[in-house]
Amino acid sequence: MENGVVATSLAIALAVGTAPALGTGEKTPSKTEFVTAVFEAPPPEQLAKIAHPALRQELLRMAHEDQVARSAGGCAKRDGGPTYQASPAVPNMDEVDRRNTTLMKELVDKIGWPTIPLVGSDGARSAWLLVQHADHDVEWQEYSLQLMEAHRATGQVSRADIAYLTDRVLVNQGKSQVYGTQFHSVGGVRKPRPIQNLEHVEERRKEMGLTTLEEYTKFLDT
Numbered sequence: 001m002e003n004g005v006v007a008t009s010l011a012i013a014l015a016v017g018t019a020p021a022l023g024t025g026e027k028t029p030s031k032t033e034f035v036t037a038v039f040e041a042p043p044p045e046q047l048a049k050i051a052h053p054a055l056r057q058e059l060l061r062m063a064h065e066d067q068v069a070r071s072a073g074g075c076a077k078r079d080g081g082p083t084y085q086a087s088p089a090v091p092n093m094d095e096v097d098r099r100n101t102t103l104m105k106e107l108v109d110k111i112g113w114p115t116i117p118l119v120g121s122d123g124a125r126s127a128w129l130l131v132q133h134a135d136h137d138v139e140w141q142e143y144s145l146q147l148m149e150a151h152r153a154t155g156q157v158s159r160a161d162i163a164y165l166t167d168r169v170l171v172n173q174g175k176s177q178v179y180g181t182q183f184h185s186v187g188g189v190r191k192p193r194p195i196q197n198l199e200h201v202e203e204r205r206k207e208m209g210l211t212t213l214e215e216y217t218k219f220l221d222t
Contacts, residue, residue, distance in 0.1 A: 042120040049117070055107065056123035059114060062100045063126035066133060069093045094136070101134045104144075113147035115156035128161040138172045145169055163208040179205055180213045183220065190220055 041047070050056055070093060104127065111118065114127040131144040145165045151157045167177035176194040180201050183190045192213065195201050202212055210216065 041122055046116075046120055050120045050123075051118045052111065052114075055111065055114065056119040058103075058107075059119055059123045059126040059130070062103060063129050065096055066100060066130060069096045097133050098136060100130045101137055101140060104130050104134075105140065108144070108147070113144070113151065113157070115151050117156055121158075124157060125161065128158070128165065132165055132168055135168075135172055138169060141165065141169050141172065159208040160210060163205070163210060179208060179210060180216075181210075190217070192217070 042050075047053075107114065114124055116124045118124075119127070128148070131141055134141055134144075145162070148157045148162050148165065152159060152162055163179040164181045167179050167181045170177050171182045171193055176196045177192070178196055178201075180192040180195045182193045184193055185191075205211070205213065211219070
C-alpha cells in the first residue's frame with residue numbers, strides 16, 4: 001500500500017472511530033508511526049506458517065482498494081459528524097464497500113473467518129477493516145463479530161478489532177457503544193458517541209488492549 005494514501009485515509013478514519021486501536025501501556029505514537037505499525041507485514045516466521053497466502057494477498061488488495069477510495073475523497077459533514085466523500089476520479093466508495101462485502105461473504109463461506117494463522121496479522125486486520133466499513137449490511141457486521149468473538153480466547157484475532165466492530169455494530173443499531181471507539185462531532189469538537197456504563201469504560205478498554213479514552217481522544221486530536 002502507498003504510505004501516503006494509507007496515512008491520509010487512516011487520519012480521516014481515526015476521527016470517526018474506524019481505524020485500529022492503539023496498544024495499551026505504550027507511548028502514544030505519531031500518526032505516521034501508527035500507520036506503519038498497523039500495516040507492516042507479519043514477521044517471516046509467521047508468513048512461513050500462513051495457511052492461505054493467496055487469500056492474504058486478496059484481502060490486502062481489497063483493503064487497499066478500500067483505503068484508496070476513501071483517501072482520494074474529501075471529508076464532508078453529515079448528520080453532525082464527518083463522513084467520507086469520494087471524488088469522481090476514484091471508484092465510488094459505496095460500490096467498493098458493497099463489492100468487498102460480497103467477496104468477504106464468499107471467502108468466509110468457504111474457509112470461515114480469516115484468522116491470523118490463516119492469513120497473517122495484516123490479512124486478518126484487512127478482513128476486519130472491510131467488515132468495519134460494511135455499514136450498508138449491519139446483519140453481516142453482527143455475524144462477522146460473532147465469528148471473531150469465537151476466536152477471541154485463542155488470540156487468533158485482535159481484541160482491539162473486536163472492540164471496534166462491537167461498537168460499530170451497536171452504533172449502527174442505534175445503541176450506546178461499549179468501548180468508546182466511535183466518535184462524532186459535537187459543536188465542532190470530536191467526542192465519543194454515547195457509552196454504556198461510562199464509569200467502567202476504562203476497565204473494558206484495558207481488557208481489549210486499548211489505551212485510556214483520554215489518551216485516545218488526545219491521539220485523535222494530534
